[in-house]
Amino acid sequence: MELLIGFAILACIYIILASSLNILIGYTGIFSMAQAAVFGVGAYAAALLETKLTWGFIPSLIGAIVIAGVISAIMAFPSLGVSGDYFIVASFGLQMLIHTLFMNLDGLTNGPAGVQRIPRPEFFGYQLNSDIEYLILTILLTAIVLWFLVGISKTGFGRVLRAIKEDETVVQSLGKSAKRSKITVTVLSGCVAAVAGSIYANYVTYISPASFTIHESIFIAQLIILGGLGSWRGATIGTIILLGLPEVLKFLPISETYAAPLRQVFFGLLIIGFMILRPQGIFGTNMAKKIKIKDSNITAELGEGEKA
Amino acid sequence: MEILWQLFIQGVVLSMVYLLIASGFSVIYGTTGHFHISHAGVFTLAGYVLYLLMESMGLPIWISLILAIVISAILGALIYLTLYRAVLSRNGTHLVLFIASLGLLTVIDNGIVAIFSPDPQTFTTSVEFNKVLMILGAPVTVIQLGMIIIGIVALLLLYVFMNRTKAGRMIKAASVNPDLSQIVGISLKKIHVICYAIGSALVAIPGFYFALDTGANSGKGVELVILAVMAVIMGGIRSLVGAWIASLFIGMFYNMSILWIPPHWQTSIIFFLFLIMIMVRPTGLFGQRA
Amino acid sequence: MKFNKVRLLMFSFILFLGILSGCSSSSSSTGDNEGSDGSNSTNGDTIAIGAIFPLTGAGATYGEMYKQGVDLAIEEINAAGGVNGKPLSVIYEDGRAEPKTSVQAIQTLAAKDIPFVLSAYTGVTLGILPTAERNKITVINGGGQGDELAGASPFLFNTIPLLGLEVEVLVKYLTEEKPELKNAYVIHVDDDSGRSGLNKFTEEFAKNGGEILGSGSHKFGETNFRAILTKAKASNPDLLYIASHGQDAKLVIDQAKELGIQSQIVNTSWTVIPEIVTNPNGQGIIHTSIAFNPAEEWLAKYKEKYGTDQVSSYVSNYYDAVKIFAQAYEYAIENGLGEDGEAIANAIKEIKEFESANGIITFNDDGTSIRQIDVSEIVDNQSNLIKSY
Structure with missing residues (x-):
């Protein structure tokens, strides 16, 4: 039972993270590899506000959202001028940069040793010590975030974002600033990731730079790719499958020495299999098809593929 | 002064590593547009192939090197022919291909650990290649010197091939305008296979160097490849010379800047410069605007 | 469908x-x-x-x-x-x-x-x-x-035993038995343990009148240390303290010798792995270790x-x-x-x-353990005990 509760809390955290990346990749077509860094900024901000300034859970959460939003805006300015594959590398760079800051701003982040003894949230003198209580809080926050994001996607702003993904020039010709919308959505994504960071920091009660590496960014991207880009259900189901997979794979009867690397091999094969058989993910309709990076090459290759 | 010279020589060695990886990536990416992150997987595989040939089969080093280059080229071409074509033929975008490539890299790196254990596989037959030579007071190992010489030859061959042969010009034409080359009857599939083979052969050389120098090991390729990709973008996509200049810069920066910059900031500073660079000049040093 | x-x-x-x-x-x-x-x-x-x-x-x-x-x-x-x-x-x-x-x-x-x-x-x-x-x-x-x-x-x-204890013993031995080695350069892995080593060594060595000429870090799992080692070599230290572990430490030592560094290499128990002890380049290293006489x-x-x-x-x-x-x-x-x-x-x-x-192990109230710390030198592919603390 406790195992399921722990799993559910982590799943909620990653559903929020996947959703935060989903509005970038799935809706706007910006492929970011720096989501773990933004997640980390949120987690560090919340943890430091709680441990150093002894703020409560809610004020720290709001503080983390604001800080992550500001940092996302700073990150967005240089990188959004470029598009497609360049942005993948640029965001890789941002990820490295922020990780280095976590490691080396010793006075603030305590370097590689990380921030210890982050308190569990307390409301009116009652501390949420048990995991089940924390799960309720987490589900509540997750629901608010998802409700908020779905709401936004239905507004005019959401339509502008989807239009940017389809064709940026059209958006500009209609007098909307694509760049401003892209920065807004990046900030929004950062704020949402900060919520996940805050929940994570308070759940694990210990954070260190090792939790916010490039591998984590890749993992978050995999969640929505598997589930389906631009789909809310997809982000959720993708998260549950990828988080649960290592647990399930433990049941395979392989000797321990080989089991761990083989688990990773299986994981890689699953992703390859999905990319070949169902690249739009489990729930993505044909959204993924519409992301256009270097379109001419694809059509040329496809033309040939059909002939063969 | 002596330290500057020594750091410079080490910079040349590291630059050659980036030069070869970046050239390989540039040939593939410039023509196909595929973000072939499994380039790092080929890098790793090359080292293990060499290990198997030299240590398990006991072949002499020269024969092993030649065979291993050929095998690496075939592996690269196979990745394209099997996985990437399967992805693309099913309406996969380049983003999907990138993810599949990332999945393949996970399979390669961990598959190797499952087979060979996580320990590096050190070469026992290559003791004489670890000997240290002095170039005007700067120590260089035989392996390093060998890699530099083979690397220069390979890069010259690549340059001549791309600019002086018909096949090379066809690749260039296909990279600039794939639709047009299709019409004039150039088979894109063939061209892409050739690019993957060449690119993989190039990345194999630093793969051998790493394996001979510190033992064949998995998981060392990703960061090298990402930095090489950065060099390709900084130099301007499709500009081999641009990629070379950027690679030289990165290799030299890592070594020379150690005098003033603590090592743990180096990579971040390179990425920072990269961000500024693509802000100021998104097409890279030698890139033309589309 | x-x-x-x-x-x-x-x-x-x-x-x-x-x-x-x-x-x-x-x-x-x-x-x-x-x-x-x-x-x-x-x-x-x-x-x-x-x-x-x-x-x-x-x-x-x-x-x-x-x-x-x-x-x-x-x-x-x-x-x-x-x-x-x-x-x-x-x-x-x-x-x-x-x-x-x-x-x-x-x-x-x-x-x-x-x-x-x-x-x-x-x-x-x-x-x-x-x-x-x-x-x-x-x-x-x-x-x-x-x-x-x-x-x-x-x-x-x-x-x-935690690193601080080992470094203390290492510096104590060096100041008592090798007073001619007055300055040191530190190469360390950039994680909490490596930084613990750097900080503790700097503190203890300075306390005993030694001078730290500089330090350089590397990522865990790195394979090329030649740049930081070249810089270390240029400052010509008497001592080179390598706070790196496993394969990294082996490669640092190999490459230090390759670059012709003559300094006395010192390290903690992190050195005591077969790859270093039986390595020609590892000979002459002075290191502490947790007394290990199984x-x-x-x-x-x-x-x-x-x-x-x-x-x-x-x-x-x-x-x-x-x-x-x-x-x-x-x-x-x-x-x-x-x-x-x-x-x-x-x-x-x-x-x-x-x-x-391997002998008696005693726990302190803070959860650390007291064990005998040995200072040894690697000679003839073996770690030979010099002194116990």
Whole structure:
């Protein structure tokens, strides 16, 4: 039972993270590899506000959202001028940069040793010590975030974002600033990731730079790719499958020495299999098809593929 | 002064590593547009192939090197022919291909650990290649010197091939305008296979160097490849010379800047410069605007 | 239509996943005996302990050594009739040397009511402690040496002496016996343990009148150290302290010799791995080590199981850890302390002194252990004792 509760809390955290990346990749077509860094900024901000300034859970959460939003805006300015594959590398760079800051701003982040003894949230003198209580809080926050994001996607702003993904020039010709919308959505994504960071920091009660590496960014991207880009259900189901997979794979009867690397091999094969058989993910309709990076090459290759 | 010279020589060695990886990536990416992150997987595989040939089969080093280059080229071409074509033929975008490539890299790196254990596989037959030579007071190992010489030859061959042969010009034409080359009857599939083979052969050389120098090991390729990709973008996509200049810069920066910059900031500073660079000049040093 | 089929398939997959995680079994192994289904430590037929080791990734080399020690101890304990009459088994979790993955791992173990977990790496150990405390799990660390581990938790015990102690002894030896070596350069791995080494060495060395000429860091798993070593060489230090571990330390030493660095290389117990001791470039290194004189009998047992007598002290740290658990568990039952993690922690505190593969090990109140520290020099492919502290 406790195992399921722990799993559910982590799943909620990653559903929020996947959703935060989903509005970038799935809706706007910006492929970011720096989501773990933004997640980390949120987690560090919340943890430091709680441990150093002894703020409560809610004020720290709001503080983390604001800080992550500001940092996302700073990150967005240089990188959004470029598009497609360049942005993948640029965001890789941002990820490295922020990780280095976590490691080396010793006075603030305590370097590689990380921030210890982050308190569990307390409301009116009652501390949420048990995991089940924390799960309720987490589900509540997750629901608010998802409700908020779905709401936004239905507004005019959401339509502008989807239009940017389809064709940026059209958006500009209609007098909307694509760049401003892209920065807004990046900030929004950062704020949402900060919520996940805050929940994570308070759940694990210990954070260190090792939790916010490039591998984590890749993992978050995999969640929505598997589930389906631009789909809310997809982000959720993708998260549950990828988080649960290592647990399930433990049941395979392989000797321990080989089991761990083989688990990773299986994981890689699953992703390859999905990319070949169902690249739009489990729930993505044909959204993924519409992301256009270097379109001419694809059509040329496809033309040939059909002939063969 | 002596330290500057020594750091410079080490910079040349590291630059050659980036030069070869970046050239390989540039040939593939410039023509196909595929973000072939499994380039790092080929890098790793090359080292293990060499290990198997030299240590398990006991072949002499020269024969092993030649065979291993050929095998690496075939592996690269196979990745394209099997996985990437399967992805693309099913309406996969380049983003999907990138993810599949990332999945393949996970399979390669961990598959190797499952087979060979996580320990590096050190070469026992290559003791004489670890000997240290002095170039005007700067120590260089035989392996390093060998890699530099083979690397220069390979890069010259690549340059001549791309600019002086018909096949090379066809690749260039296909990279600039794939639709047009299709019409004039150039088979894109063939061209892409050739690019993957060449690119993989190039990345194999630093793969051998790493394996001979510190033992064949998995998981060392990703960061090298990402930095090489950065060099390709900084130099301007499709500009081999641009990629070379950027690679030289990165290799030299890592070594020379150690005098003033603590090592743990180096990579971040390179990425920072990269961000500024693509802000100021998104097409890279030698890139033309589309 | 096809779309619906895929969706159905996926739902059944998720359902399957749910069912599986509901009935939690585990990949436990009782030494060589396969397939014990003991998922619950208290009411099964076996007593299960947990181990969070890096089984994949850059730390996997060490994870293998840790496992050897654990498996050896479990096999021995079970051959002698188990703990309190029940066979002992271990559940390995792959923590990848990452705090996040390891925290997930300890939650998995906590859910199975495991009272006792083996851990490694400073960051990982600090990361899992809050969860361990909440679930009353006793943790023994035999690998991480960061000084932050001292007094980190009443549930934490370290069979490995922390780095600070070793560095203190190292500097003490150097100032007493090698006063001619006055300045030093430090190369360290850029993580908490490497920085502990740098800071402690700088502090102690300066206190004893030495001068630190500079320092350079490298990432864990790096293979090219020539740039920082060239810089170190240019400052011509008397001493080169290498606060790097495993393969990294071996390569730093190889490349230092390759670049013609003549300085006296010093290091802590991190040096004592076969790759360095039997390496021509490793000869002449002065290092501290946790006194490791395993009994002949123990060595023979190790050789029989693993086919080599090149054994690292890490193996014995974890061998000891399991033995300490067994003894504490029996003590707790006999003295009516209970059989949960808290009882085991209390038992360890009460027993305080344990027999180990390698002499007596005594725990301090802050969970650190007192062990004899040796200063040795590597000569003729062996680590030869110079002085004990």
